[in-house]
Amino acid sequence: MIELDTIRVVFYPGTPDERVALDDLSLALAEGSFTVVVGTNGAGKSTLLNVLAGVIRPQAGRVVIDGVDVSAWPVHQRAALISRVFQDPMLGTAPALSIEENLALAAMRGKRRGLRMALNGERRARFRDLLASFGLGLETRMGARAGLLSGGQRQVLALVMATLSRPRVLLLDEHTAALDPRTAQLVMDATRRLVAEHELTTLMITHNMGHAIDYGNRLLMMEAGKIKLDIDAAEKGRLTIQDIVRRFGQANDEILLQSATA
Numbered sequence: 001m002i003e004l005d006t007i008r009v010v011f012y013p014g015t016p017d018e019r020v021a022l023d024d025l026s027l028a029l030a031e032g033s034f035t036v037v038v039g040t041n042g043a044g045k046s047t048l049l050n051v052l053a054g055v056i057r058p059q060a061g062r063v064v065i066d067g068v069d070v071s072a073w074p075v076h077q078r079a080a081l082i083s084r085v086f087q088d089p090m091l092g093t094a095p096a097l098s099i100e101e102n103l104a105l106a107a108m109r110g111k112r113r114g115l116r117m118a119l120n121g122e123r124r125a126r127f128r129d130l131l132a133s134f135g136l137g138l139e140t141r142m143g144a145r146a147g148l149l150s151g152g153q154r155q156v157l158a159l160v161m162a163t164l165s166r167p168r169v170l171l172l173d174e175h176t177a178a179l180d181p182r183t184a185q186l187v188m189d190a191t192r193r194l195v196a197e198h199e200l201t202t203l204m205i206t207h208n209m210g211h212a213i214d215y216g217n218r219l220l221m222m223e224a225g226k227i228k229l230d231i232d233a234a235e236k237g238r239l240t241i242q243d244i245v246r247r248f249g250q251a252n253d254e255i256l257l258q259s260a261t262a
């Protein structure tokens with residue numbers, strides 16, 4: 001269980017530019033749940049992920065993972081429990097390292113071992129088989145630098161790397177937003193598969209309403225630092241894009257616009 005307890009984040013407090021990014025927000029994510037977060041620009045979605053990852057320290061509130069209060073843990077310490085895939089395909093992989101070196105690095109997370117040891121023959125074969133299953137031809141380029149891959153290939157590699165060590169939480173931060181629709185679909189297919197295979201507790205931000213409907217078993221709508229709607233699996237299964245937009249109330253126009261251009 002992942003718990004955010006009364007989290008408050010205020011940027012530039014006490015100044016004319018004061019922004020309440022998270023307004024005493026509480027949220028509990030059940031083991032193995034796949035939660036999708038939508039909301040207008042500035043609603044606080046990225047701040048929520050940043051608080052979980054430890055990038056932003058809230059002014060108040062607690063972050064609890066499996067009963068352990070990790071509020072004071074720095075980013076690198078939380079990285080043993082939390083994996084994140086970003087919108088920018090350049091962020092999830094090391095561009096100067098080869099595909100297999102990237103994978104070895106991800107497999108070594110939290111372990112003290114050299115890259116060379118991590119890349120034995122058996123492991124190489126396992127990585128190759130794993131990548132082949134995504135049908136992107138990555139398995140034929142194991143020695144190629146990750147920086148040479150297409151955006152979609154890099155996001156799938158980043159996803160595989162993020163899930164290899166079976167994190168307690170997987171954070172997906174608009175991870176298909178920079179991709180064309182067909183590639184985004186491919187990456188979402190890979191996402192669904194990896195999340196299911198590893199039974200990962202997942203929190204995904206998206207502006208794509210189609211993805212918000214098709215993926216996950218819980219849907220949150222944020223507005224002004226609060227959770228405005230919390231829709232469970234049964235209700236989510238019956239939702240259409242129009243339903244979501246209708247229920248978003250005053251945020252409708254902006255979200256419609258975003259989903260039309262996504």
Ligand SMILES: Nc1ncnc2c1ncn2[C@@H]1O[C@H](COP(=O)(O)OP(=O)(O)OP(=O)(O)O)[C@@H](O)[C@H]1O
Nearest residue numbers: 011019020021039040041042043044045046047048
């Ligand atoms: N580092 C920062 N410094 C100052 N203000 C910030 C910072 N990060 C976020 N904010 C402000 O906090 C609020 C929430 O921002 P956040 O990025 O979490 O929203 P979001 O829902 O992720 O938006 P988007 O969909 O545009 O990514 C906004 O008003 C934003 O301007």
